[in-house]
Amino acid sequence: MVLTREYAKILLAMSAVVTCMSLSVSAKEAKKSPSGQDDNSLTEQEKKGLEDTKPETIVIEAPRLSSGDESTSMAQTLKVADSTSRLQTVTEVVQDAVGVQVRTLGGLGAYGSASIRGSTPNQVPVYLDGVLLNAGGFDTVNLGDLSLDLFQEINIYRSGAPSSLGTSGIGGAIQFKTRQDEQRQWQAAITTGSYNTYRLMLMGSWAVDFLNSKILSLVSASESDGDFLYFDDNGTEFNSDDDTTRPRQNNGFRSITGLMKIDSDAWAWHWTLLDNVLFKKQGIAGMDLMKTQFASLDTRRNALSLQGSLTDRDGWRLKPEFSYLYLHEDMDDSFGPHGELGMGRQHTSTTTHALAGGLLFQWEPTKEHFSTIRTDLRWERLAQRDLLKDSDEGRRDRIRAALAAQHQWTITERLSLLPSGRFELIQSKFDAIQTPGTTGVSTNTDKTDLLWQAAMGARWDLLSGLTMKINAGRYNRPPSLGELFGYRGTVIGNPDLRAETGFKTDLGLELTLGKFGPLEHLTLEVAGFATWSQDLIAFWQNSQHTVKAQNIDSARVLGAEINTSVIMGNYIKIWSNYTFMDTRNLSDTPFYNMRRLPGRPAHELYAKVEIFRDTPGWSASVWTDVSYSSGNFLDPSNLKDAGARTLVGAGMKIASPRHGLSLTVQVKNIMDTTTVINQEGYKQALEDYEGFPLPGRTVLVTLCWKSPLESKSS
């Protein structure tokens, strides 16, 4: 144990030294670089003057380093920059992606989490412009706290994530990329609709001469009462006589989120400074029968990052990254003798701080080789207070040091290999203080884990437009600070927890066709995948009032997915995807063994058809989409079937690009589906989690204005 700790300290120190040395080298390189080496550091006039004198090779070399990382990963990029012209949530967009399963507690602003290819949600690292959001007591990222207005695109890595991004989970990774506007523009959008839903979004971006900077500023405020009608069985599942429909109460929210992003060129480097803040206040509606009035949740987030990039003509790139993440939740259920949620009176605040520094080095010595090395150092702290008892639960700290490497070897023009590996040293520490709700005092605890990941990918261009990809790798998820050292009084820590590990593999074919008959463009992706996970962490009762996290589960997921997009004749777009999964719990718990994993449907189908017409004076589009899922259970013992569901949406948009105006009308769940029939023939509420109904028909209207300069450029 002592030896392990010593190793931990040495490795941590080495990681810090490597980071500092790399930064020092990069700074020297920056000083040595001639003023014209990086175009981004120049003013427009200087650039224009230099363009004539640039050797041709520079132009050829520039894209060499932009290739690479994702060449074998089964990934999907969702372009969402146009989402400002309508009100969509991140959960809605992500759940329509192939291979992604999203579960929400219901309605706009509600908690939502994503799993990929049958993983658990906390096995999916979520990044916001490179800032890892899974931190401290928030090991599962609540997608309901992310506004789609902030983002340009969403990258979903169903295989392993590239080493340049950071850690990859057993479930892959999701990266949210914030908006990036090249042109000076102003944008405003206002939305109103069902359940007193309002949203106002303002965005401006402009360039300033100082350091050739571009500044983007965005504010988005939204609120909704969330009082949709839901099916209420009055607690009597088998008695349909007292079934009724009633409005959801205490389910509203108000939030405001802001984004400030500055891109500058300084000392041959390109720098991006980003700050994202969120203030959100929402009611906690609780389970359907436990109607609440006052239970509330306040959420605050600040994600601050500084990323630099220095690209050298000799084929290397250096990218230092620094970030600070603040996550805070204040959960108040102190009304009434027992609280409203039935768990007793609670008023807790949970705060996480995460400070991280990383350095990415990419090198492309020849056309055939492309290497990536990344080192990271990250500190996290989870602090929790019981505000009713005015007591502190103690600090839980964690230091993570990681070294990752990836190499892309292009063996022939058609075949390339991508081996990668990552080592991570994690030191977790608990400063003991009496835990509320229990008796006794826990002890100070240290824990050191050394984790490793390894993966191999291959890409083979079989024919022009037809590519085969194959990936296999071992991934892991370290136990969260809450799982290790306890959480909110009822979760007792278990410092002996091991990291969850998963081996996953996939094989896919991608077909891309250009103009072919009536088709303007077609992409088709077919893939099969398998994941075996073990040492999965689950909670089990260990005393009258407490549960304890234990490595007791294992699982297997087999699946296949098809993803297509078609553009026909410049007026029809069709997207569709289908995911099949056979998920099985392989634990030695007899009443779960070989049962399906809850929340992972066997069949998921999504299709969207959009008909559009663009003219110089105006443009219009109408669309409809349908999502279907079946073979899903709400519980791990598979006694509660979620029922098959089909949800249909539709919308239309009319725009005048000349004036920068657009009007969008959306109807979600147009059939007003609020109930499903389960396998036993009973009617039950439409829900992802038992007791948390989902909304029915929702109509939203958005008026959006973009400054004409931007609209001309677009």
Added chain:
Amino acid sequence: MIRIYFSCALWALTVFAVSCGSPYTGQHVSDISGSAAVVVTTDYRTGSLAVISLDHKEVDKDFSHIHPDTICRYSPITKKMYLVERMGADAIAVLNPGHGYIMESEFSVGAGTNAQDIAVVSRDRAYVARYSSSTMTVINPDTGDLLDEIDLSPWADEDGLAEPGWGVEHDGKIFVAIQRLKDFQPTDYSAILVMNSMSGKTIKEVRLAAKDPMSKLRYAPAEKAFVIGEVGVMGALDGGVELLYTDDLSTSGLMITEQELGGDIIDVVILSESKGFAIVSKTRDDFSASTSVVSFDPGTGKRLSVLAHSDEFDHSFLELDPSGRQLWVAQRKRTQPGIRIFDTFSDEEITKSPIDVGLPPFMICFANTGD
């Protein structure tokens, strides 16, 4: 043979009629009818029911899913099994043991009231204790129709609620455990409230020697008393077992303490004046707990032996079978959940391995229909 065919046809017709004549569509019917043990099982996410025949120990498991926080109570008066679906459902389901435990009715007793137990007084009168309500409701146990409400606020603690838990009828009286908790921790005292079963009027408030009567309230014929397991503060070994004599409503004081039993009392039954059984839980420094099934002598107040022990929190409930010769124990061990049966005379285990009832068992109720 004709008689058998006729019986089968009649049974099928009855089940069909019951099913069609009510809104309870698609009901599950157990293969086992009559005297049997109904086992409520749960993993706290889903609940289920199992029925075990008393003679051959045949099991019909997972024959119907139920609310994950449910207790059962058999009424010899109505010969019905009542499922009290507690926090999050707050409803009562009525099962008919005579017809494959088919659900005959299900009704709400007030959303958000956290129903705890039902004490059936007659075919048309029952009392329902509700944790999060200041009143105890009186209903028709067949239909759920509200008949009356008993105000319990005089026995409330500072949070305004009396937290009535277990309740049972005996000899024209209703006995209700008044836990009196604040933030689920005991306050100054706990009591048993004794009421006239027909009028609902309070006869006596019996204050207990220790606090928080958490275990099921049972009548022990051998002692002519109710057996009350008082846990006090969990982990503090400040409780014990007390008897409430039904003839004069006096109490015994703590006949055996948690110190002597070796842990917090989770459940307790008394077989005779010289033998009782209890489940005790011992909390360790890391807040985890072990559980043991122990026997004790009510006469001397001494622990006798340990029938079963687990380093985990695995034992949740025990019950004597109608003959008193067997002790049934609900074992929630994750890898081997089920019902273990012990000989009450020798303390030896009768079952070679736990009887598989599907999900981990939470509670056992015997339906003694006399057939």
